[in-house]
Amino acid sequence: MAIKQLSVFVENKQGTLCGITQVLAENGIDMKALTLADTTDFGIMRMIVTDTEKAGVLLSDKGYLVKINSVVAVEMENKPGALSEIIAALGEAGMNIEYLYAFIAVCGKNARVVLRLDDNEKAESVLEAKGVKVIRE
Numbered sequence: 001m002a003i004k005q006l007s008v009f010v011e012n013k014q015g016t017l018c019g020i021t022q023v024l025a026e027n028g029i030d031m032k033a034l035t036l037a038d039t040t041d042f043g044i045m046r047m048i049v050t051d052t053e054k055a056g057v058l059l060s061d062k063g064y065l066v067k068i069n070s071v072v073a074v075e076m077e078n079k080p081g082a083l084s085e086i087i088a089a090l091g092e093a094g095m096n097i098e099y100l101y102a103f104i105a106v107c108g109k110n111a112r113v114v115l116r117l118d119d120n121e122k123a124e125s126v127l128e129a130k131g132v133k134v135i136r137e
Helices: 015-026 052-061 082-092 118-129
Strands: 003-011 031-038 041-051 064-077 098-102 110-117 133-135
Touching: 003 015, 003 052, 003 110, 015 041, 015 052, 015 082, 031 098, 041 052, 052 064, 064 082, 064 118, 082 098, 082 110, 082 118, 110 118, 118 133
Parallel strands: none
Antiparallel strands: 003 041, 003 064, 031 041, 064 110, 064 133, 098 110
């Protein structure tokens, strides 16, 4: 089962990012992973948080444009080529990766990565068949 990711449209102006993180902090929602991609005028902040639904409602109520979607998170060895093996397995299965980002978590010597794909269920099956540990919510 894929995990839920929160995507927030972020205006590229002073204070916007702080406003988002304050809403989460004030409501006891912890960010487990995040990435922020930007252009001149706006960005998209993608996050894995401890309570996705609650965070989505709170941020929407504050006027932020929010979307919740499913992503696949996997754990892999922290060694050269580990990510390449995962990408190759998905490519061999005819799957397209829309984007990905890595995050640090307390997980021993391993690394973790979040992938957005066109078919999360298939991706999980492909990766598990290759011995990749899929992270569940």
